Amino acid sequence: MATAALTAEREHYLNTDYGIRSWLLTTDHKRIALLYLVTITLFFFIGGFFALLIRLELLTPAGDLVQADTYNKLFTMHGQVMIFFFLIPSIPAVLGNFLVPMMVGAKDLAFPRINLLSWYLLVIAGIIMLHCIITGGVDSGWTFYTPFSTAFSNTKVIEAGIAIFIAGFSSILTGLNFVVTIHRMRAPGMTWSRLPLFIWAHYATSIIQLLGTPVLAVTLLLVVFERAFNLGIFDPTRGGDPLLFQHLFWFYSHPAVYIMILPSMGVVAEIIPCFSRKRIFGYSAVAMSSIAIAVFGFLVWAHHMFVAGISLYSAMIFSILSYLVAVPSAIKVFNWTATMYKGSIRFNTPMLYAMGFIGLFTMGGLTGLFLAALGIDVHVTDTYFVVAHFHYIMVGGAVMGYLGGMHFWWPKISGRMYPEWLGRFAALTVFLGFNLTFFPQFILGYLGMPRRYWQYPPEFQVLNVMSTAGSTILAVGYVLPMVYFLWSMRYGKIADANPWGAAGLEWKTASPPPTSNFEEIPEVTWEAYNYHEIPAPEEVPVGLQPTRN
Amino acid sequence: MAGNVDALYIFLVLLAGFMCVAIFTMIVVFAMRYRQRRGQQAEPIEGSVALEVTWSVAPLAIFMVIFLWGAIIYFQERTPPRGADEVYVVAKQWMWKLEHEQGQREINELHIPVGRDVKLIMTSQDVIHSFYVPAFRIKQDVLPGRYTTAWFHATKPGVYHLFCAEYCGTAHSGMIGQIVILEPAQYQAWLSGGLTSGSLAANGETIFQQLGCPTCHRFDTQGRGPNLTGIFGKPVQLEDGRTVIADENYIRESILSPAAKIVSGFKPIMPTFQGLVSEEQLTALVAYVKSLSPAPSGAKPAPGTKPQESKE
Numbered sequence: 091m092a093t094a095a096l097t098a099e100r101e102h103y104l105n106t107d108y109g110i111r112s113w114l115l116t117t118d119h120k121r122i123a124l125l126y127l128v129t130i131t132l133f134f135f136i137g138g139f140f141a142l143l144i145r146l147e148l149l150t151p152a153g154d155l156v157q158a159d160t161y162n163k164l165f166t167m168h169g170q171v172m173i174f175f176f177l178i179p180s181i182p183a184v185l186g187n188f189l190v191p192m193m194v195g196a197k198d199l200a201f202p203r204i205n206l207l208s209w210y211l212l213v214i215a216g217i218i219m220l221h222c223i224i225t226g227g228v229d230s231g232w233t234f235y236t237p238f239s240t241a242f243s244n245t246k247v248i249e250a251g252i253a254i255f256i257a258g259f260s261s262i263l264t265g266l267n268f269v270v271t272i273h274r275m276r277a278p279g280m281t282w283s284r285l286p287l288f289i290w291a292h293y294a295t296s297i298i299q300l301l302g303t304p305v306l307a308v309t310l311l312l313v314v315f316e317r318a319f320n321l322g323i324f325d326p327t328r329g330g331d332p333l334l335f336q337h338l339f340w341f342y343s344h345p346a347v348y349i350m351i352l353p354s355m356g357v358v359a360e361i362i363p364c365f366s367r368k369r370i371f372g373y374s375a376v377a378m379s380s381i382a383i384a385v386f387g388f389l390v391w392a393h394h395m396f397v398a399g400i401s402l403y404s405a406m407i408f409s410i411l412s413y414l415v416a417v418p419s420a421i422k423v424f425n426w427t428a429t430m431y432k433g434s435i436r437f438n439t440p441m442l443y444a445m446g447f448i449g450l451f452t453m454g455g456l457t458g459l460f461l462a463a464l465g466i467d468v469h470v471t472d473t474y475f476v477v478a479h480f481h482y483i484m485v486g487g488a489v490m491g492y493l494g495g496m497h498f499w500w501p502k503i504s505g506r507m508y509p510e511w512l513g514r515f516a517a518l519t520v521f522l523g524f525n526l527t528f529f530p531q532f533i534l535g536y537l538g539m540p541r542r543y544w545q546y547p548p549e550f551q552v553l554n555v556m557s558t559a560g561s562t563i564l565a566v567g568y569v570l571p572m573v574y575f576l577w578s579m580r581y582g583k584i585a586d587a588n589p590w591g592a593a594g595l596e597w598k599t600a601s602p603p604p605t606s607n608f609e610e611i612p613e614v615t616w617e618a619y620n621y622h623e624i625p626a627p628e629e630v631p632v633g634l635q636p637t638r639n
Numbered sequence: 640m641a642g643n644v645d646a647l648y649i650f651l652v653l654l655a656g657f658m659c660v661a662i663f664t665m666i667v668v669f670a671m672r673y674r675q676r677r678g679q680q681a682e683p684i685e686g687s688v689a690l691e692v693t694w695s696v697a698p699l700a701i702f703m704v705i706f707l708w709g710a711i712i713y714f715q716e717r718t719p720p721r722g723a724d725e726v727y728v729v730a731k732q733w734m735w736k737l738e739h740e741q742g743q744r745e746i747n748e749l750h751i752p753v754g755r756d757v758k759l760i761m762t763s764q765d766v767i768h769s770f771y772v773p774a775f776r777i778k779q780d781v782l783p784g785r786y787t788t789a790w791f792h793a794t795k796p797g798v799y800h801l802f803c804a805e806y807c808g809t810a811h812s813g814m815i816g817q818i819v820i821l822e823p824a825q826y827q828a829w830l831s832g833g834l835t836s837g838s839l840a841a842n843g844e845t846i847f848q849q850l851g852c853p854t855c856h857r858f859d860t861q862g863r864g865p866n867l868t869g870i871f872g873k874p875v876q877l878e879d880g881r882t883v884i885a886d887e888n889y890i891r892e893s894i895l896s897p898a899a900k901i902v903s904g905f906k907p908i909m910p911t912f913q914g915l916v917s918e919e920q921l922t923a924l925v926a927y928v929k930s931l932s933p934a935p936s937g938a939k940p941a942p943g944t945k946p947q948e949s950k951e
């Protein structure tokens with residue numbers, strides 16, 4: 091183990107026990123977080139590999155790298171793997187698992203065994219998904235639109251559906267654990283108004299996971315029933331209604347976007363105050379906007395269906411509701427930006443990711459205004475405009491937040507610093523690569539290139555070449571952190587308890603924390619983000635000098 | 640229509656560009672101005688209710704303007720003008736079959752004279768497809784088991800892309816075609832060059848006879864089924880007390896599942912024709928039933944006459 095060097099000094103969650111059983115049967119939320127980290131990193135690189143193949147295929151207008159059917163499987167499995175096996179678990183199951191108990195001042199989550207169970211569910215789901223991929227794959231699109239998925243696709247729709255069905259229960263159980271923990275296990279003095287915004291964001295996320303995911307489970311089950319047992323639910327030739335599927339699917343899958351982005355917003359709300367040495371601007375507005383997003387997020391699903399054949403009047407209602415859900419997002423962006431005002435700002439890697447997040451999320455959000463405008467949506471929906479828009483939210487937003495959070499809390503998780511200059515370089519690489527990949531796609535979409543096209547008219551080639559070029563840069567930016575995080579586990583500079591001079595409870599215990607998180611449960615007498623009371627660290631840790639103590 | 644969409648689009652690009660520049664400038668200015676300096680402390684600021692209210696209400700107001708603007712365009716996009724020329728579209732994996740009212744059939748190509756309102760009445764034979772003409776800024780999903788409609792009004796002759804925009808399987812990206820917009824004279828030449836086997840409604844009448852429909856649907860009041868003359872577009876009183884408008888979807892449903900909506904005063908004795916008629920035959924039958932209802936007077940000048948006021 092890389093952490094063996096530390097054993098002589100102090101017992102902590104990584105060195106209390108060794109051996110495979112101590113990991114696979116652990117109920118420690120911190121160890122489970124690391125199990126999740128390994129799992130989702132694997133899936134991230136599988137999904138990323140599919141993405142690179144897609145981009146390579148689109149380098150030329152003709153379909154020449156892979157067969158059409160292969161291409162259809164690639165974008166389907168890219169979506170399914172990235173959404174259900176990386177993005178949805180990413181921040182909640184890794185950083186949330188690690189931090190929620192510590193941030194509220196608890197020894198563990200409310201149900202440690204259920205927490206382990208939820209990881210096993212994800213692993214079982216993941217194995218089924220991998221089996222599905224290896225033995226032929228699935229080509230229904232991650233959206234499983236009927237009647238294509240139930241009556242026409244010749245691929246492993248049922249297997250993929252079952253995998254996602256099981257992964258959904260993993261997500262539900264994580265949400266359940268967080269809700270109970272946040273309600274019942276806060277340390278003395280940790281009132282609701284003193285909770286870090288990371289906790290508010292995870293609370294809102296958990297509500298969506300609990301209320302939304304069962305609907306997805308039911309919907310996938312109905313798809314499986316129609317396909318396997320020939321029941322008529324969605325297929326019109328069997329008396330079903332294909333639009334019913336879209337309503338049910340988006341009732342979960344729109345809020346699912348908030349499952350992916352809200353935790354990221356929580357991360358950003360921790361990083362910006364820390365590196366600005368200031369309390370967050372408008373604490374309660376930021377906290378309440380998370381809840382507002384969770385509530386309104388359930389009322390906008392049919393904005394995915396403006397050209398699907400819904401009535402004129404329901405389209406108008408869903409359009410106006412979509413604008414309402416944009417307001418709390420706007421509030422967050424303004425408050426993060428205002429937090430920097432008159433701060434004392436340092437530009438460590440987490441802060442670069444947080445600033446990048448604000449920029450990319452703003453662009454993703456603003457282009458959402460285009461899509462919610464009915465007359466525009468008719469033209470740009472199902473084109474690359476939509477592809478660009480949701481990648482700005484889910485990759486530009488959610489993944490930037492995830493990477494920012496990983497750098498911010500890596501000293502706490504591993505007890506080591508990552509190499510700071512390399513971190514900054516990777517953050518800039520990701521930012522540039524991302525924009526080069528996805529900005530041209532907005533233009534492609536408005537010019538009319540439909541999504542999920544294996545071959546395309548030659549006039550779209552220049553923009554596609556730019557996009558493919560960007561994706562290779564982006565790939566470098568994603569591989570770098572994985573390499574230097576691994577490197578730092580052995581060679582990184584030893585981190586002290588609070589290298590950033592940050593305010594949360596998780597920084598008041600050692601790095602890495604003891605198994606019980608705190609030597610004794612703290613009593614909270616201060617407000618969140620009391621940065622005016624905490625001195626900034628004299629020297630910003632750089633972590634490049636290899637130290638072995 | 641394209642002009643309207645682009646106007647709102649350009650407005651949104653300017654608005655989004657302005658907001659991006661404003662926020663990015665603030666981030667960069669704050670980042671430079673307030674970067675950490677020795678001996679300089681951050682100012683503790685709690686927040687500001689006035690600011691919070693401002694930056695909630697102001698965006699909301701702008702959003703409502705965008706909503707209204709977008710909704711008005713959508714209303715126009717979704718409401719075909721009366722008297723538009725009709726084209727029946729049947730989508731299947733992986734081709735577009737298009738049929739004019741006069742009976743010309745085309746595959747993956749649609750010839751239309753410039754300056755005409757064209758209404759598309761579309762259905763799918765298998766999965767969901769989507770009829771997308773980027774140049775006209777129109778897109779409408781094409782569903783199996785029902786009709787959806789879209790319309791356009793081309794102002795410039797030319798050849799425009801037709802794409803399938805809803806993923807439909809292996810050759811989704813090959814399900815493309817072209818809309819050929821011709822000058823009226825060229826259009827007449829194209830019309831006379833093609834082979835037709837009678838108008839769509841005439842074909843529908845033949846099928847109507849072959850299937851034995853007139854046995855019950857007589858053109859008097861003595862039939863066991865309702866007289867179909869003049870019903871199209873009119874409200875129909877149902878046996879269960881409801882009233883429905885006899886549109887394309889109602890006629891379609893009445894052929895495929897006759898028992899679903901029984902006309903008041905009749906018995907549910909009609910057998911289903913599900914599986915007995917193809918999508919093309921269905922569209923012909925629908926066109927025939929529609930032809931039994933005289934078009935509103937003056938609403939439909941013959942092709943080639945003075946175009947109506949431009950919709951663009």
